[in-house]
Amino acid sequence: MMIEIRFSGFGGQGIIRCGLITGKALALFDNKHATMTQSFGPEARGSACSSQLVVSEDKVLYPYVTNPHILVAMSQDAYEKYYPELRDGGTLIVDGDLVKVKPDKRNIKIYSIPATRFAEELGNKIIANLVMLGFFTAVTKIVSPDAMKKALPGLVPDRFLDLNLKAFDRGYEYGKQILTSQK
Amino acid sequence: MKKITADPKGVLTGVHYLDGDFAIAEGALAAGCRFFAGYPITPSTEVAERFAERIPLIGGVFIQMEDELGSIAAVIGASWAGVKAMTVTSGPGFSLMMENIGLAAMMEVPCVIANVQRGGPSTGLPTLPGQGDMMQVRWGSHGDYEIIALSPNSPQECFDLTIEAFNLSEMYRVPVFIMTDECVGHMHERVVIPPPEEIELIERKWYEGPKDKYLPYKPDKDMIPFMVKAGDGYRFHTTGLTHDERGYPVINAECQNILVPRLVEKIKKNADKIIKFEEEETDTAEVIVISYGITSRVAIKAVQEAREKGMKVGTLRLITVWPFPEKRVKELAEKVKAFIVPEINYGQIVLEVERCAGGKASVIGVPHCGGGVHDPDIIFNAIKEALK
Structure with missing residues (x-):
């Protein structure tokens, strides 16, 4: 089974980092194949930005995302740009404070978290991406929380490792709550 | 030709999540490359960045040169000093290297050049992929010569083929190219780096005879001449001009007709051994x-x-x-x-x-x-x- 994931938002939010952390977690600690590619253009901080991950039990041959199963959107622009390619039956995960989701007749599961607000409450909005990754881990269950935490060293600055772990846990717990309340 | 295993200092044994650019640098370090000279250019810059970070820790040299002409020239010099050396570039930088790539082919200098291809011609598309330098790598410098070019399609292969590139360049005394592209260069995947004792390396044939008898371009039976290290006390001459076995210029058709066929045939005759598909x-x-x-x-x-x-x-x-x-x-x-x-x-x-x-x-x-x-x-x- 091949799963396609797109993380999107604006430059500066740590969107590429989201793909890297998740890819490393899957490839190194969850024993999956994970190919990460990124939009690599003359984008500047503030413009739409995305990283793509193809996850599989077997070797990934075609390395690009075409119709993602999961779309994470951390900005309105990114949501508008990438939502149409999300496949029917797919999952949309948004920062609910930053993205206004429009009604759609397709069968899309929607999960929302105020990731940036939670990050600010933890002391720095720069860790909103980790709050989002915790939430993503809880609701999609495609990667284990342990693997995600193991992937962090080397991908976030050492002195901020604890803060990043805290952010991850905040998002993860919120995700678990959401799942329980939906039961 | 000597077969050895990798120097553990350069080998980051383990399982990593790397992009193709970083994997090229790690492959080179595992292969024993201890000299890098380059000039940053997108999308190859990450190779240089990784070298700059890693090579000083294992006793090698990183030089950011003034341009690509200087970069390849420094690599040729380092190789003559007995060190495995490489450079990396993309489109416009590759064009600037062409003259000295011919020099490396003519002097028979083992060296590795990675080209992380982007869209061209000219400055073209700096951040986007291309495979437009595939004929240039073969024919870009003037005159008749042969090179070897490898094309990895994953970060793991970037690692593996960079080791292979060094081995081939040492074996045949020829510039070897890693012709990758922006996609593979920036794609992250699992890269397994084996323990050093499992990495087999080939070293160029060193001349060990008497100092006054060394002829830098006297071919061995396999058509490849022996090398010495500059500074080890051997007197020798090397030049881009057509030369005889002593390495001195001989400007006539007769000498040309001995030298050029050998430069071409040493690769052509071994093509079956070199080619992988x-x-x-x-x-x-x-x-x-x-x-x-x-x-x-x-x-x-x-x-x-x-x-x-x-x-x-x-x-x-x-x-x-x-x-x-x-x-x-x-x-x-x-x-x-x-x-x-x-x-x-x-x-x-x-x-x-x-x-x-x-x-x-x-x-x-x-x-x-x-x-x-x-x-x-x-x-x-x-x-x-x-x-x-």
Whole structure:
């Protein structure tokens, strides 16, 4: 089974980092194949930005995302740009404070978290991406929380490792709550 | 020629999540490369960044040169000093290196050059992929010479083939090229770096005879002359001018007709040993897709779709692009209806396929000018068309 994931938002939010952390977690600690590619253009901080991950039990041959199963959107622009390619039956995960989701007749599961607000409450909005990754881990269950935490060293600055772990846990717990309340 | 295993200092044994650019640097360090000279250019800069961070810790040298002319010149010098050396660049930088690449070929200097290809011509598309330098790498410098060019399609292969590139350059005393592209360069995947004792390296043949008898261009039986290290007390001369066994210029047709054929034949005669490719379902195929680098992974989607629809499609993936696997393509041309050659340029390696097919199979290029990869549907349509 091949799963396609797109993380999107604006430059500066740590969107590429989201793909890297998740890819490393899957490839190194969850024993999956994970190919990460990124939009690599003359984008500047503030413009739409995305990283793509193809996850599989077997070797990934075609390395690009075409119709993602999961779309994470951390900005309105990114949501508008990438939502149409999300496949029917797919999952949309948004920062609910930053993205206004429009009604759609397709069968899309929607999960929302105020990731940036939670990050600010933890002391720095720069860790909103980790709050989002915790939430993503809880609701999609495609990667284990342990693997995600193991992937962090080397991908976030050492002195901020604890803060990043805290952010991850905040998002993860919120995700678990959401799942329980939906039961 | 000496076979040795890797120096543990340079080998980051373990499982990593690396992009192709970083994997090239790690492959080089594992291969014993201890000198890097380069000038940053997108999308190859990460190779240089990784070297700058890692090579000082293991006793090597990183120099950011004034430009690409200086970079390749410094690499040639370092190699003559007995050190394994490399540089990395992209499009415009590659063009600037052409003259000294010819010098490296003429002086028979082992060295490795990675080109993380972007869209061209000129400054073109700095941040977007291309495969437009595939003929330039073969023919870019003037005169007749041979080089070796490898085309990885994953970060793991960037690591593996960079080691292979060093081994080939040491074995044949020739510049060897890693012809990758922005996609593979910036793609992250799992990269397994084996323990040093499992990495087999080849070292150039060192001359060990009496100091006054050394002839730098006297070929051994395998056509490859011995090297010495500058500074070890041997007097020798090397030049880009046509030279005799002593390395001194001899400006006449006679000497030229001894030297140039050897530069070419030392690679051509060993082509079977050098060339690597991967093929699938070619024995039953009516159509074969020939591709290399990132395009080989994009083409897979089209090939799978065609097979699902019952079409008999094989694949030939070039790992070594130069020397070109002429013999194999000629054999296959006898058996198939057509070759499909998708590549991210306006038609380069397709010309080589056409030459080898010699009219026996039709050859259909699927060009893409760069800035992205093929839409697999376009490759699929070409397969369908060819089978009509």
